[in-house]
Amino acid sequence: MAAAVDVDGLISTASDLIRIPSWNGRETAAQRFVAAAMESRGLELDLWEIDLDQARAHPHYTAEIGRDEALGVVGTLPAGGPGGRSLILNGHVDVVPPGDPTLWSRPPFSGEVADGRLHGRGALDMKGQLVAGLFALDALRRSEVGLAGPVHLMSVVGEEDGGLGTLAALLRGWTADGAVVMEPTAGTVAPALAGCLNFRIRIVGRAAHGAVRHEGVNALDKLEAVLAGLRALEGRRTRRLGGDPLFASYPHPFALSVGTVRGGDWASSVPDHVTVEGRLGVAPGEAPDDAREEMAAALREVAETDPWLARHVPELEWWGGRFLAARTDPSHPLVAAVRGAAEAVRSTPVALEGMPYGADMGLLAVVGGIPTVLCGAGDIRDAHRPDESVAVDALASLARTLAVAAMRFCGVAAGP
Numbered sequence: 001m002a003a004a005v006d007v008d009g010l011i012s013t014a015s016d017l018i019r020i021p022s023w024n025g026r027e028t029a030a031q032r033f034v035a036a037a038m039e040s041r042g043l044e045l046d047l048w049e050i051d052l053d054q055a056r057a058h059p060h061y062t063a064e065i066g067r068d069e070a071l072g073v074v075g076t077l078p079a080g081g082p083g084g085r086s087l088i089l090n091g092h093v094d095v096v097p098p099g100d101p102t103l104w105s106r107p108p109f110s111g112e113v114a115d116g117r118l119h120g121r122g123a124l125d126m127k128g129q130l131v132a133g134l135f136a137l138d139a140l141r142r143s144e145v146g147l148a149g150p151v152h153l154m155s156v157v158g159e160e161d162g163g164l165g166t167l168a169a170l171l172r173g174w175t176a177d178g179a180v181v182m183e184p185t186a187g188t189v190a191p192a193l194a195g196c197l198n199f200r201i202r203i204v205g206r207a208a209h210g211a212v213r214h215e216g217v218n219a220l221d222k223l224e225a226v227l228a229g230l231r232a233l234e235g236r237r238t239r240r241l242g243g244d245p246l247f248a249s250y251p252h253p254f255a256l257s258v259g260t261v262r263g264g265d266w267a268s269s270v271p272d273h274v275t276v277e278g279r280l281g282v283a284p285g286e287a288p289d290d291a292r293e294e295m296a297a298a299l300r301e302v303a304e305t306d307p308w309l310a311r312h313v314p315e316l317e318w319w320g321g322r323f324l325a326a327r328t329d330p331s332h333p334l335v336a337a338v339r340g341a342a343e344a345v346r347s348t349p350v351a352l353e354g355m356p357y358g359a360d361m362g363l364l365a366v367v368g369g370i371p372t373v374l375c376g377a378g379d380i381r382d383a384h385r386p387d388e389s390v391a392v393d394a395l396a397s398l399a400r401t402l403a404v405a406a407m408r409f410c411g412v413a414a415g416p
Helices: 007-018 028-040 052-056 127-142 164-171 210-215 219-241 288-304 307-311 333-346 361-367 392-410
Strands: 044-049 071-077 087-092 117-119 151-156 178-181 195-204 256-263 273-282 315-323 372-374 389-391
Touching: 007 028, 007 117, 007 127, 007 392, 028 044, 028 071, 028 127, 028 151, 052 164, 071 127, 071 164, 087 127, 087 164, 087 392, 117 392, 127 151, 127 392, 151 164, 164 361, 178 333, 178 361, 178 392, 195 219, 195 288, 219 256, 219 273, 219 288, 219 307, 273 288, 288 307, 288 315, 333 372, 333 392, 361 372, 389 392
Parallel strands: 087 151, 087 178, 178 372
Antiparallel strands: 044 071, 071 151, 117 389, 195 273, 195 315, 256 273
């Protein structure tokens, strides 16, 4: 079965998909491309216009990008017999912005293959992975392997800013006995995923002319105390929550990170405001509301140490993307099937490890109630930055792994 994967076709199709820019909510062209690719390979196609009002009304809807339209796409390889388990392969077509193109060695959406790697925004995260799933199902279909249960390839939008597409697919009724989210896992299988919450903190000062700065209160100076308090909070949370052996390789498995800083209005004025935005990691099994309250309490503690902040407590707001943490029992048959398939394809032991980033596994597992793992090609550290790429061999290995995993988890239908 592993030998049946059309690697040249996989890479050619992934290259074509990378060349379709699909960021800042403009995902429709990419979804139509994927839908056509599914249909041309004999999958049963469900292509629909997502009911955005229905999605927005759901308590687990989050988004950072406004959208006027969005498409859902699911392609199914039907069961060839009764009695097997069903499986979802989940991947997203949206990508993060390419940033400054001058920082890239080649155009961000080139889809070029060079030095054994597929290059371009989305090659790793995660158009290449999605197409690997497509070609895994294509190999099963062409080999006439009759699975005892169906496999649904779920192509979604909006993952990077909160998970709109996967939520919409769940609301449409798509479900299964297990799911694999094809995010990059650096050669491991991940039955655990950290969640994260986006936050915004606004600190106020008192403006003054820069020439008499001593008469003002510099909001940036007050930010220093807030950042120190956030670092201390991260340390406390790591000591309390970081004992899960699946996350042992990460010094801060549920990291608290500030990503943007904006403040002041004029170079020669003392800034009377500064706003920072960031993300707070959430551990599997931890209630998101508990994490929010712990951070709010930490900010109140910081304010109590400073007379100005005590009178002007920093404002904390939760906004934008929100990713649910999840954990599947490592003894679950899905974990065994995916891990065993990866070991059979690679002829090497495969570790189980938790992933510290947000992904759609949380929606599938928590909202959909579907046992879920992450398994994908390449390392997340190569994503969200210039010169994103993934090894061709790794994508081929992933496609083979997914094909074998589907056979092991869904079962093979008995012959006539």
